[in-house]
Amino acid sequence: xxxxxxxxxxxxxxxxxALVGRDDALRGWSTSLERAQIGRxxxxxxxxxxxxxxxxxxxxxxRRNAARKEWIVAQIEAGTGKALRELLGEALYAPLVDxxxxxxxRRLLKSLKTALSFKASYDLSGTWTFGVDLSGASGGGADTGxxxxxxxxxxxDLSDAANEEGTGLAILIDEAQDxxxxxxxxxxxxxxxxxxDNWPVLLAFAGLPxxxxxxxxxxxxxxxxxxxxxxxxxxxxxxxxxxxxxALEDAEWSDEAVDVVVEASGRYPYFLQQFGQExxxxxxxxxxxxxxxxxxxxxxxxxxxxxxxxxxxDRATRSxxxxxxxxxxxxxxxxxxxxxxxxxSRTLASLGPTRASLISKGLIYAPEHGVIAFTxxxxxxxxxxQIAA
Ligand SMILES: Nc1ncnc2c1ncn2[C@@H]1O[C@H](COP(=O)(O)OP(=O)(O)OP(=O)(O)O)[C@@H](O)[C@H]1O
Ligand SMILES: [Mg+2]
Numbered sequence: 001x002x003x004x005x006x007x008x009x010x011x012x013x014x015x016x017x018a019l020v021g022r023d024d025a026l027r028g029w030s031t032s033l034e035r036a037q038i039g040r041x042x043x044x045x046x047x048x049x050x051x052x053x054x055x056x057x058x059x060x061x062x063r064r065n066a067a068r069k070e071w072i073v074a075q076i077e078a079g080t081g082k083a084l085r086e087l088l089g090e091a092l093y094a095p096l097v098d099x100x101x102x103x104x105x106r107r108l109l110k111s112l113k114t115a116l117s118f119k120a121s122y123d124l125s126g127t128w129t130f131g132v133d134l135s136g137a138s139g140g141g142a143d144t145g146x147x148x149x150x151x152x153x154x155x156x157d158l159s160d161a162a163n164e165e166g167t168g169l170a171i172l173i174d175e176a177q178d179x180x181x182x183x184x185x186x187x188x189x190x191x192x193x194x195x196x197d198n199w200p201v202l203l204a205f206a207g208l209p210x211x212x213x214x215x216x217x218x219x220x221x222x223x224x225x226x227x228x229x230x231x232x233x234x235x236x237x238x239x240x241x242x243x244x245x246x247a248l249e250d251a252e253w254s255d256e257a258v259d260v261v262v263e264a265s266g267r268y269p270y271f272l273q274q275f276g277q278e279x280x281x282x283x284x285x286x287x288x289x290x291x292x293x294x295x296x297x298x299x300x301x302x303x304x305x306x307x308x309x310x311x312x313x314d315r316a317t318r319s320x321x322x323x324x325x326x327x328x329x330x331x332x333x334x335x336x337x338x339x340x341x342x343x344x345s346r347t348l349a350s351l352g353p354t355r356a357s358l359i360s361k362g363l364i365y366a367p368e369h370g371v372i373a374f375t376x377x378x379x380x381x382x383x384x385x386q387i388a389a
Contacts, residue, residue, distance in 0.1 A: 007245035008277035013056040018244035044203035049230035052270030066170040079178025100130035111161035113139030168200030176205035188219035232267035260293035275300040309382040328383040334373030
């Protein structure tokens, strides 16, 4: 069928034509936005799960939801080598420019002045211009260099300004497991203060399955955050990830064709999109049939091997790849790190750095003490295929 009209969207963070099976999380977020607007602030949201399950896409939907309510919104991705200070500052600039106007209220003017001082705290060479005269405004002081002091001041003043406009401030942080320990602890502290004093601020973190533990280790009250484990799509709704995008293009799937793709995907969103895309391209139409789906899955698996899996495999060094290979026989469910060491005829301690490096690259995580698992669903099978080839 016409590849130009192909409605599927495999790729990191790509918005699917149908965002399926996330209604509860979206409703929860929406409720919290409305609660914050009447002065009842909720604890941060935490979305965690394996690679490709749809955390980024959901977080972006949170952002759009808040933006539709005219909140001040900043969405950032940790782990890109930049400090939280700079990431947040730069993400806030555009929304603040949108809000700035000569008729702005006192608290908005104050928050702009505070934002300017925050900018100066990490970048002395560049300045922001909001096109309004801030000389008479109070505010500023978010440039002490102490992250907690500066960030707290910024978030307080911005949420106060949003409050004046009848909205709030939403901060969304993707790949949050990659934040520095001190940054994470600071955010937890501020979120806690915000919830206690009912500032209209909502935070959402997204990240790997290790994120809940990392948060709990950063600050004990992170236990009270609202955790949602993002998993494969439920059996009741998974078919819709294929059929709704097709229907929007006046195309349909046979039930059998849907079954073939759903089965092959393990109900993982990324794989559904990849197989959906390939199946669409090989099908002649008007209806997508089971044979199309089988061919689509075969081609899709090729694409995944050469892209999704390969890209991650190539991120590992030789010795890290040896470690991953030793994990592969255990499949996706995880390996005992002692057993992996035995297989490699090495001591557990000598493999510590390799293991740590693989964790920091986001390729594996520790579901529990002494256990190690792939963050990428299907990675074990990919490695076995490479060994066999
Ligand atoms: N609820 C959903 N319904 C249908 N497709 C989805 C859904 N969520 C995500 N997808 C699709 O799945 C793919 C992966 O989504 P996303 O990048 O958000 O995953 P992720 O969990 O952030 O992965 P990573 O850990 O690698 O960052 C994308 O192609 C996206 O279009
Ligand atoms: Mg993501």
